[in-house]
Amino acid sequence: MANKNTGLPHEDRTAKEPRSGELHPVIVDSIDQVNETIKLFRLRVKVVERGVNFLPGQWLDVYTPSTPKAGGFTITSTPSQASPHSPSPYLELAVQKSPYNPPAAWLWQDPSTILGQELRVRVGGSFVWPPKGVEIGGEKGIDSVVFVAGGVGINPLISMLSHIREETQSPNNPLNIHFMYTTKSPNSLKEILFLNRLIEITKALHNCKLHFFITGCGTNVSEREENQGELDFAITRKRFNKADLDSAIGKKEGTVCYVCGPPRMTDKVVEYLGGVVGRERVFCEKWW
Template identity: 50%
Template sequence: MPLKLAIISPCVSLSGQRFGLAAINLIAFCVRPKAMSTQRSGHLERTAQEPRDESLLDVRLERIDQVNERIRLYRLKLESGPIKFLAGQWLDTYIPGNPKPGGFTLTSTPRAAADPKSPYLELAVQESPENPPAAWLWQSPSDITGSKLQVRVGGSFVFPPSEIPLNDISHVVFVAGGVGINPLVSMMGHIAEEGYNLEVKVLYASKLPAQGLKGVLFLERIRKWFTEKELIGDLKVFTTGIYDGHIESRELDVHERRFTVEDVKEAMGEKNNSVVYVCGPATMTDEIVDGLARDGGMDKNRVMLEKWW
């Protein structure tokens, strides 16, 4: 059977679905480009066939946090009240004065957006001067905090998967390279908050920023879910770059190398009950997908691939 392939920009959500408890290993792949393209191939064009909500939402840029030298976190207050979305979805993001939206993955959980008192959305955006919406978001925080934006939810790279019953899943394997962690952290947070009966394995590869492991995007958030038993399973971190982490890695399983297909196979467990979500650079995802399908005998229906251009 053919590999499931969704061609998308940075990741979205489908509203209003409900799923029961289940256990499974899930493999999904999200391929990101080195940079967002220009007018020739914008976010709307790349995602034209993707599901998206009809209405635009009013949000206010409430908070900006610097994660490391290349990545910022943005908290968007939902001015129009609570909304529903699916973990893994993205936003069409309209900045002031630009009729063309940027596409940015939601990193917060559906529950955060549904909070009746203070609903919000969260984005993690990497510095990208050639991408106008990203460049606007990378202005001085004092110049843009409090600004009003409009956003719209979209995308089909989601957890729980739309075509596999959650009752048929016992293990979920998340494989992330760099900012490919973005849609996956929303999915992990959703699993943690909803208490799904799943074993979760995370393989996260990242270049080390200047701050060391403390500056790796979402690493502390994920570590906390495991140490506080909100996620059951394990987290492995694969680093490249100069690393001296004898203190900061005390509670982390850190490997100073790239992960391989064999690492993913080892994490999968029983293939028939597993799903694997993979998101990262194209070379990484291609290697993992090909290896699992060819050497691992993985059912391609359990391999979800999202490709960003």
């Protein structure tokens, strides 16, 4: 996921992407370490009556107090959670440990150093839900979505799925949703980014299925948890393949796909899904 070859600060790398003209002050309100390489940040929106407008899937230019160039991190929370109608609007980010990226390194300092500090953020990006120019529902609209997330590439997709969950008033979700999530073998399932959130949403929404793949696994804690019957979803211990993608797609009419993951995975999946549902119905974001 890292982009060691580009060496470009985020604003240069994403210069062609749309971005808002507004800079918002936010306060580092809480920090949770999910595993050895990922921390979750909750940023409180300082000007409550303004909130922060964005679409699920967008990212932030993040200016920290000591880094003149912005870092780029995807919003993992939903638009309603940052809206001026929320009593305490906030934005959430999941940031990977990247010591050579100055804004990420700033955020990865000891929490006691940065909690309460003010950052400035600006919304940008075009990888968004709902898809532009595609109608949802109706006779010719889309009725199925396939999300494909690899590792921390789940960030934009969890915001989209959480938003769909919020917008769906009854469990009778009109969309058929397949969420494929692949990640490296963890020490414990608790260390898998957003897995609990995903399970909660897939339980709450009808027609929403989680396809969960763990790669590079030996005997580990997650296997024990599974064997002791603590899980109520299936773990597939392999890399997913074309047949797995086919079973998630089901039918090609009325389907759109969203992909975000490591470079090679994203390229291969986008190419394959494009051949099945049409390239114009496959959306992806590249972080490198």
